[in-house]
Amino acid sequence: xxxxxxxxxxxxxxxxxxxxGIAVTSHNVSNASTPGYSRQxxxxxxxxxxxxxxxxxxxxxxxxxxxxxxxxxxxQQVQYSNSATGEADMQQQILSxxxxxxxxxxxxxxxxxxxxxxxxxxxxxxxPEESTARNGVIQQGTLMSDTFHRLHNxxxxxxxxxxxxxxxxxxxINQLTSEISDLDVRITNAGANGAEPSDLLDQRDLRIEELxxxxxxxxxxxPKGSVMVSIGNTMVASRAGSVPLSVVQTGSQINIATSSGNxxxxxxxxxxxxxxxxxxxxxxxxxxxxxxxxxxxxNRVNALHSTGYGTGTPPPTGVTFFSGTTxxxxxxxxxxxxxxSMVAASADGTSGNNDIALAISNIxxxxxxxxxxxxxxxxxxGVASGVGSAINGAEAVQNSQQLIMSQLESQxxxxxxxxxxxxxxxxxxxxxxxxxxxxxVNTTNxxxxxIIDMVA
Amino acid sequence: xxxxxxxxxxxxxxNVNRSNERLLTLQNQLASGxxxxxxxxxxxxxxMILRLNSxxxxxxxxxxxxxxxxxxxETSGSTLDSITSLVQQAQQIVVESKDGPDTTSLSxxxxxxxxxxxxxxxxxxxxxxxKFIFGGTETxxxxxxxxxxxxxxxxxxxxxxxxxxxxxxxTGDGMTQQVGVSGAEAFGGTALFDVMIRIRDSLASGNVPxxxxxxxxxxxxxxxxxxxxxxxxxxxxxxxxTTHLTDQKTQLQNLLSSQKDTDVAEATLxxxxxxxxxxxxxNVGAQILPKSLMDYLT
Numbered sequence: 001x002x003x004x005x006x007x008x009x010x011x012x013x014x015x016x017x018x019x020x021g022i023a024v025t026s027h028n029v030s031n032a033s034t035p036g037y038s039r040q041x042x043x044x045x046x047x048x049x050x051x052x053x054x055x056x057x058x059x060x061x062x063x064x065x066x067x068x069x070x071x072x073x074x075x076q077q078v079q080y081s082n083s084a085t086g087e088a089d090m091q092q093q094i095l096s097x098x099x100x101x102x103x104x105x106x107x108x109x110x111x112x113x114x115x116x117x118x119x120x121x122x123x124x125x126x127x128p129e130e131s132t133a134r135n136g137v138i139q140q141g142t143l144m145s146d147t148f149h150r151l152h153n154x155x156x157x158x159x160x161x162x163x164x165x166x167x168x169x170x171x172x173i174n175q176l177t178s179e180i181s182d183l184d185v186r187i188t189n190a191g192a193n194g195a196e197p198s199d200l201l202d203q204r205d206l207r208i209e210e211l212x213x214x215x216x217x218x219x220x221x222x223p224k225g226s227v228m229v230s231i232g233n234t235m236v237a238s239r240a241g242s243v244p245l246s247v248v249q250t251g252s253q254i255n256i257a258t259s260s261g262n263x264x265x266x267x268x269x270x271x272x273x274x275x276x277x278x279x280x281x282x283x284x285x286x287x288x289x290x291x292x293x294x295x296x297x298x299n300r301v302n303a304l305h306s307t308g309y310g311t312g313t314p315p316p317t318g319v320t321f322f323s324g325t326t327x328x329x330x331x332x333x334x335x336x337x338x339x340x341s342m343v344a345a346s347a348d349g350t351s352g353n354n355d356i357a358l359a360i361s362n363i364x365x366x367x368x369x370x371x372x373x374x375x376x377x378x379x380x381x382g383v384a385s386g387v388g389s390a391i392n393g394a395e396a397v398q399n400s401q402q403l404i405m406s407q408l409e410s411q412x413x414x415x416x417x418x419x420x421x422x423x424x425x426x427x428x429x430x431x432x433x434x435x436x437x438x439x440x441v442n443t444t445n446x447x448x449x450x451i452i453d454m455v456a
Numbered sequence: 457x458x459x460x461x462x463x464x465x466x467x468x469x470x471n472v473n474r475s476n477e478r479l480l481t482l483q484n485q486l487a488s489g490x491x492x493x494x495x496x497x498x499x500x501x502x503x504m505i506l507r508l509n510s511x512x513x514x515x516x517x518x519x520x521x522x523x524x525x526x527x528x529x530e531t532s533g534s535t536l537d538s539i540t541s542l543v544q545q546a547q548q549i550v551v552e553s554k555d556g557p558d559t560t561s562l563s564x565x566x567x568x569x570x571x572x573x574x575x576x577x578x579x580x581x582x583x584x585x586x587k588f589i590f591g592g593t594e595t596x597x598x599x600x601x602x603x604x605x606x607x608x609x610x611x612x613x614x615x616x617x618x619x620x621x622x623x624x625x626x627t628g629d630g631m632t633q634q635v636g637v638s639g640a641e642a643f644g645g646t647a648l649f650d651v652m653i654r655i656r657d658s659l660a661s662g663n664v665p666x667x668x669x670x671x672x673x674x675x676x677x678x679x680x681x682x683x684x685x686x687x688x689x690x691x692x693x694x695x696x697x698t699t700h701l702t703d704q705k706t707q708l709q710n711l712l713s714s715q716k717d718t719d720v721a722e723a724t725l726x727x728x729x730x731x732x733x734x735x736x737x738x739n740v741g742a743q744i745l746p747k748s749l750m751d752y753l754t
Binding site: 032033095096099100102104105111112114115116118119122123125126127128129130346348350351352353354355358361362364365377378380381382384385386387388389391392395402406409410413414415417418419420422424 | 457458459460461462463466467470492494495496497498499500502503505506507509510513514517518520521524525585586587588591592593594595596597619624625626629632716750753
């Protein structure tokens with residue numbers, strides 16, 4: 001159907017459609033810096049042409065759909081990278097605190113405490129008959145024990161504070177999964193008529209991304225556009241609802257399970273995965289290494305000390321220098337601490353014999369640990385530099401993931417990000433088209449006027 | 457590739473952040489003078505620093521032990537010297553007694569020997585820093601006890617309360633050196649004093665000392681001298697170890713410094729370079745970031 005009315009109709013549709021274009025552009029410009037926002041694009045299609053005797057005559061334009069521009073594959077990579085970064089962040093953060101406790105290299109660390117302790121026995125070997133040197137040995141033994149306690153306590157406290165961290169992360173996860181399933185329901189309802197609820201999709205993707213920072217997630221989609229988000233083998237969010245998780249604490253071990261049914265959930269990465277690994281493996285490892293060190297120290301010093309003699313008549317013998325068995329309870333035997341004459345320097349009871357003092361100070365050179373291959377100091381140095389290496393490892397992951405993320409972000413921003421230059425160009429395009437369509441209305445109006453003038 | 461404002465801004469931020477991080481590290485290294493402040497700065501170097509620190513701690517302790525040992529040995533040496541000269545006086549007296557033996561002069565000589573004995577015993581009870589030098593490992597009780605019985609007949613005995621053990625000090629990792637000689641070795645326990653007492657008793661009874669006693673005195677004089685030179689060689693040994701330990705300390709300190717301290721020249725150069733790069737990045741950022749089509753639309 002041709003005619004002036006049809007012309008006017010075409011112009012009207014053009015005006016409306018260009019307005020839609022301007023609306024989408026202004027939405028994009030407004031959200032240029034909204035996190036998780038994907039640029040939207042209006043798809044313009046010609047309206048159905050009318051069949052005339054001479055052929056098909058175009059009837060103008062209409063907006064077919066408004067869709068978001070998004071690359072699902074990039075999303076997956078971002079999620080993976082997020083999990084790795086989250087885990088490394090957590091490790092770097094906690095291990096740095098362990099490193100601060102260890103406080104090496106410095107004069108206040110365990111390394112110099114052990115050196116001073118063994119040196120104090122050499123001081124004793126110079127003056128085995130004097131009580132000054134005995135007091136020195138007791139003092140250094142106490143200082144070293146205190147350093148062991150401080151290390152043990154600080155790492156233990158760090159370990160128990162991780163339970164709170166884990167609970168906080170689980171609360172965040174539960175909040176996010178519940179939001180994701182709410183959004184999913186709204187998306188499926190809104191999508192029922194075939195249109196794509198872009199902004200809701202962006203919101204849901206943003207939440208999934210936040211979730212991936214906390215734990216490693218796998219995301220499946222069904223044909224209706226609904227997602228199924230799983231952590232480990234447990235589906236935690238879907239259209240059907242979310243599955244809340246909770247922390248199960250067994251001793252110092254942190255496990256995660258579903259709140260209802262108590263089904264164990266494996267967390268493979270992310271901040272929560274990092275917390276779990278630190279609490280269940282890394283920190284207990286350091287504690288047991290400290291215990292091994294303290295145990296070897298106690299056993300060897302006591303073995304030598306109890307064969308020696310203190311001063312007095314008769315000189316006391318068979319006395320152990322340390323009490324306790326671990327880093328937590330190592331202490332100078334109270335009997336010795338309160339009576340310096342119990343400190344054994346002599347191997348035969350004579351006051352000038354210093355063989356036991358020398359033998360104890362020489363423990364510093366004895367390979368006692370790791371299958372008799374490492375001295376106490378070497379073992380400890382290994383623990384300390386191990387913490388450093390673990391931090392370096394976490395930092396290396398952080399750095400490489402930061403690079404990967406920046407690449408992914410810039411790829412994603414290239415695909416989904418709003419380019420103001422582009423939007424401005426679009427705006428001019430739509431504006432000019434709008435002006436032209438208005439001119440069309442004007443022209444048609446003039447044509448109507450001509451006809452009316454002819455009639456009048 | 458489609459470049460958006462977001463890409464430009466985030467890439468710019470990442471680069472500036474990294475540059476700032478490197479600047480901070482370099483500034484810290486320069487300000488503290490330390491390249492390794494915590495283990496994660498360089499775990500391998502930190503391990504090395506810990507080893508070197510404890511090696512240095514032990515080295516200093518060994519040097520301290522040696523200073524003490526040297527004092528002990530020097531006192532031993534000078535005491536042995538005075539005892540040697542006392543014994544030489546005794547030998548001289550024995551010779552004199554054989555030259556012109558008459559009762560008066562023998563009695564005078566006997567008095568001199570008496571003096572020598574009590575002086576020698578008191579020297580043999582010499583102390584260094586509260587320790588009896590010649591008691592072996594019995595260092596807190598006087599090794600020699602002189603007992604005079606009024607008699608008649610008057611007798612003098614000397615008892616040895618020490619033992620023949622030797623004291624060792626630690627002077628290196630797993631290494632010890634002997635410090636001091638026992639009276640059991642230097643004076644044959646009480647033999648030196650016994651023979652001098654026998655000589656005195658001979659003189660007191662108006663007799664020339666017997667040939668056997670004279671020979672024993674000569675042998676024991678030799679023993680004391682030998683102990684003196686043994687002490688000398690022990691001091692020499694400690695001196696050698698000190699030289700070694702001093703050299704080792706210098707080496708350890710150099711190594712420690714190379715691991716621990718900031719190479720100021722290198723760090724300063726890197727700092728300058730990093731500053732230049734940061735300035736350039738900021739400059740470029742300032743020019744690029746605000747530019748968009750909107751700057752040109754009216």
